[in-house]
Amino acid sequence: MEAAVTFVRLGDDRTPSVFVPISKPKGRPRSEFRVRIRSEADVGLARRSNVPLFLLDARTVASLGYPIEFPSELVAARWLVPALDTNFRVIPFLSDTAALHPRFEDVAVAMLSVDAIGARAILDRNRDAIDPVYLLRRVVQEQVEEKATWVRFFDLVPELPRVGRPIPKAALDRKLRNNPIRETFG
Amino acid sequence: MNPQTVRKVAAWIRSELRVPFVVVGGSAIERHVSVGTKDVDVLIAVGDWSSLDSALEHRRDATPLDPSTGTIRGTVLMLPEGRVDVEFISGQPFSGSRPGDDFVVYVRNYRSSISHGIRYADEAVVFYMRLAVDGWEANGPGILRDLRAGVPGSTLDAAVEIGRRFGRQSEIRERAAFFREKAHLFDPRRE
Numbered sequence: 001m002e003a004a005v006t007f008v009r010l011g012d013d014r015t016p017s018v019f020v021p022i023s024k025p026k027g028r029p030r031s032e033f034r035v036r037i038r039s040e041a042d043v044g045l046a047r048r049s050n051v052p053l054f055l056l057d058a059r060t061v062a063s064l065g066y067p068i069e070f071p072s073e074l075v076a077a078r079w080l081v082p083a084l085d086t087n088f089r090v091i092p093f094l095s096d097t098a099a100l101h102p103r104f105e106d107v108a109v110a111m112l113s114v115d116a117i118g119a120r121a122i123l124d125r126n127r128d129a130i131d132p133v134y135l136l137r138r139v140v141q142e143q144v145e146e147k148a149t150w151v152r153f154f155d156l157v158p159e160l161p162r163v164g165r166p167i168p169k170a171a172l173d174r175k176l177r178n179n180p181i182r183e184t185f186g
Numbered sequence: 187m188n189p190q191t192v193r194k195v196a197a198w199i200r201s202e203l204r205v206p207f208v209v210v211g212g213s214a215i216e217r218h219v220s221v222g223t224k225d226v227d228v229l230i231a232v233g234d235w236s237s238l239d240s241a242l243e244h245r246r247d248a249t250p251l252d253p254s255t256g257t258i259r260g261t262v263l264m265l266p267e268g269r270v271d272v273e274f275i276s277g278q279p280f281s282g283s284r285p286g287d288d289f290v291v292y293v294r295n296y297r298s299s300i301s302h303g304i305r306y307a308d309e310a311v312v313f314y315m316r317l318a319v320d321g322w323e324a325n326g327p328g329i330l331r332d333l334r335a336g337v338p339g340s341t342l343d344a345a346v347e348i349g350r351r352f353g354r355q356s357e358i359r360e361r362a363a364f365f366r367e368k369a370h371l372f373d374p375r376r377e
Contacts, residue, residue: 063368104372
């Protein structure tokens with residue numbers, strides 16, 4: 001036996017196209033749905049229905065100060081993953097609030113799975129807006145302390161538990177310099 | 187950068203380089219809300235590049251323009267309080283379907299104001315310029331920072347209006363919508 005996650009329709013509201021009915025034996029009503037995400041537009045539709053997920057894409061990361069190309073990935077609440085039908089790689093989040101209402105610290109936490117230097121760059125380049133308590137809680141909650149230690153999140157949040165070895169400060173600075181912010185009009 | 191330093195830089199451009207200009211970029215925003223910009227950006231007419239090159243060629247207090255060509259070229263000015271990066275930007279990339287200097291004329295006549303004898307662009311002009319360039323996403327930190335610091339979200343709508351004037355409404359609207367949507371990344375909501 002295993003637990004299954006499905007969505008059910010409440011009332012007679014029109015069902016957005018990202019909700020795909022799960023096939024049922026003939027004659028039985030189709031009342032359970034999975035979430036099918038194939039494109040950025042699907043992500044928008046799902047988010048409008050309060051499905052806890054967001055797209056981690058190069059444009060968002062660039063807008064936070066780290067220009068990089070990478071295939072978009074889907075960040076989704078972990079409980080939702082079994083109900084997802086997607087061709088994006090999925091990064092599961094334990095916090096469904098963070099998946100539904102991500103802050104830039106959450107983007108940084110997700111980026112640890114894609115490009116850890118990028119995660120650190122996002123924090124550095126929005127340093128004035130960091131909420132250290134929120135960042136600390138999110139790193140611990142998502143159990144990414146080792147990756148966070150590697151790129152020295154503790155420089156920004158000294159209370160962060162250190163797990164594993166950090167990259168030397170000089171090497172990190174060099175890597176960050178290799179991907180400078182490219183603002184045209186600061 | 188504090189507004190006094192911006193005023194010093196502006197006074198230097200006016201007295202030493204002698205070209206008409208409008209302060210744009212974060213320095214223009216800084217007049218209204220503190221955003222921590224690190225350089226001074228000024229908008230000039232296309233025809234003023236050669237005067238600028240000549241004026242900066244052999245100075246002791248500033249470097250020659252770099253790169254040697256282009257629509258955005260910078261100098262480093264040595265002031266008693268330290269080095270200041272000054273970027274000169276000519277208007278043609280922002281004029282869209284209209285002649286090269288139309289954008290500069292428009293900003294001077296309708297979208298700027300004078301304070302302490304210096305002409306500053308409106309916030310909407312700054313946002314439009316950030317949204318209008320190739321690689322506009324890279325201007326995200328500035329736009330998101332300014333929105334966070336208190337620049338009204340309606341400034342994005344005003345930037346779209348400027349885009350309409352220069353035949354770039356649809357792309358500017360799409361880019362403005364992107365940043366409007368990303369503003370939630372700095373929403374103070376907590377778990």
